[in-house]
Amino acid sequence: MSSTANPRFVCRVVRLQIALSGNTKKTTRHAANCPDCQAYFRASDALVTGLSRDAAQERQSPPDDLAARIALAVRQSTPRPRHSPTAVWRTLAGVTAVAALSVFLVRQNLPIQPTTTKNRAVAEIHPADVAALVANVDSLRIRLLDSVEPTAEKLATQNPLVQELNSVQADARSALGFLALNFLPTNPDRQTGPKDDSTRS
Amino acid sequence: MTLLPQPVPGETLTAPPTAPSADARLIADCLQGEMRAFDEIVRLHTPRVFNYVLHMTRHRQDAEDIAQQTFIKAYTHLASFDPTRSLIAWLLTIARRTALNHFRAAKNFEPVAEDTAATEPTPDHNLEKRDQLDTMWAQARRVLSQREFEILWLRYAEDMSLEDTARIAGITETHTKIIAFRARQRLMKLQAPS
Numbered sequence: 001m002s003s004t005a006n007p008r009f010v011c012r013v014v015r016l017q018i019a020l021s022g023n024t025k026k027t028t029r030h031a032a033n034c035p036d037c038q039a040y041f042r043a044s045d046a047l048v049t050g051l052s053r054d055a056a057q058e059r060q061s062p063p064d065d066l067a068a069r070i071a072l073a074v075r076q077s078t079p080r081p082r083h084s085p086t087a088v089w090r091t092l093a094g095v096t097a098v099a100a101l102s103v104f105l106v107r108q109n110l111p112i113q114p115t116t117t118k119n120r121a122v123a124e125i126h127p128a129d130v131a132a133l134v135a136n137v138d139s140l141r142i143r144l145l146d147s148v149e150p151t152a153e154k155l156a157t158q159n160p161l162v163q164e165l166n167s168v169q170a171d172a173r174s175a176l177g178f179l180a181l182n183f184l185p186t187n188p189d190r191q192t193g194p195k196d197d198s199t200r201s
Numbered sequence: 202m203t204l205l206p207q208p209v210p211g212e213t214l215t216a217p218p219t220a221p222s223a224d225a226r227l228i229a230d231c232l233q234g235e236m237r238a239f240d241e242i243v244r245l246h247t248p249r250v251f252n253y254v255l256h257m258t259r260h261r262q263d264a265e266d267i268a269q270q271t272f273i274k275a276y277t278h279l280a281s282f283d284p285t286r287s288l289i290a291w292l293l294t295i296a297r298r299t300a301l302n303h304f305r306a307a308k309n310f311e312p313v314a315e316d317t318a319a320t321e322p323t324p325d326h327n328l329e330k331r332d333q334l335d336t337m338w339a340q341a342r343r344v345l346s347q348r349e350f351e352i353l354w355l356r357y358a359e360d361m362s363l364e365d366t367a368r369i370a371g372i373t374e375t376h377t378k379i380i381a382f383r384a385r386q387r388l389m390k391l392q393a394p395s
Contacts (some may be wrong), residue, residue: 019379020379034367040220043389047385059252061248062251070273074243
């Protein structure tokens with residue numbers, strides 16, 4: 001089979017193309033008219049058949065007690081299948097992103113050091129809005145945790161990731177509270193009152 | 202009379218991404234806390250996992266240890282298994298990674314010479330005996346690289362789809378085809394009469 005040992009370039013291309021992409025019109029036409037390629041594909045088929053046939057001889061039996069040992073080791077090593085840690089990380093990342101977005105949006109809407117009465121921005125966010133935002137973050141966290149594991153609340157007290165999540169949430173809440181306390185007017189009338197008087201006088 | 206090239210079995214076809222219903226049922230039972238279901242999975246798939254690892258390591262004791270670690274990892278992460286995929290392909294993927302980690306930890310990635318079970322003859326004797334039998338796989342082991350042998354084993358001994366083979370080996374399907382093509386050519390050259 002000298003042709004197999006040293007095939008023509010076109011034959012090599014056709015064989016590679018068939019191996020990668022299967023039969024096409026061109027490759028089929030070539031193979032149908034090329035005795036070398038026909039011999040090659042015959043040998044290839046025989047090889048694959050032989051490999052499949054000989055695989056049974058090549059397999060070795062595992063020790064009789066291996067499956068039992070593995071089953072025992074599985075029972076001893078882990079209490080029960082656990083949910084993917086990526087789900088917990090996704091939850092954590094989601095809640096963190098929501099908290100960061102909330103802080104960002106609140107800061108975007110805050111007035112920046114108003115100097116005159118004219119350009120003083122009118123605050124549109126009230127403490128009630130902040131409280132609602134925090135409540136939304138809470139409910140989102142609970143919903144995400146529930147989607148991961150029905151007993152998430154139970155696990156929350158034990159899981160270090162959830163503890164971290166709670167601390168991030170607490171930080172976000174205190175940041176929002178701080179911003180609300182310092183930058184949001186509690187009573188707009190009282191703040192604008194004296195300046196109006198001075199302007200008048 | 203002309204002979205049209207027959208596609209290499211399964212080369213351009215991919216198996217439907219459906220786990221056998223028995224496996225799917227066992228996994229569902231296992232996730233419900235039914236430990237016997239996982240025992241059944243272990244019983245069904247241990248021979249294939251063991252043989253695959255054995256061909257990677259060529260060491261029975263290592264193969265047994267790695268097979269055990271494979272099933273422990275599989276059990277731990279069973280909830281993350283995609284039930285639309287083949288369970289054995291998933292197990293072999295875990296087995297391969299576990300074996301690679303095992304060798305990295307041992308700083309000895311090259312597989313050892315041959316089976317070193319205490320009850321069997323010496324490795325040299327085993328190798329000689331195996332070569333005398335001279336199955337195609339024995340020839341393949343002599344002339345192919347570890348990766349080429351592994352790809353051929355998955356494709357033609359384990360009868361894995363191209364997609365699953367690529368997934369287990371951690372390479373692309375095209376790369377898998379190329380490796381299989383080259384490996385077949387080398388074996389054919391070996392078998393061709395001089």
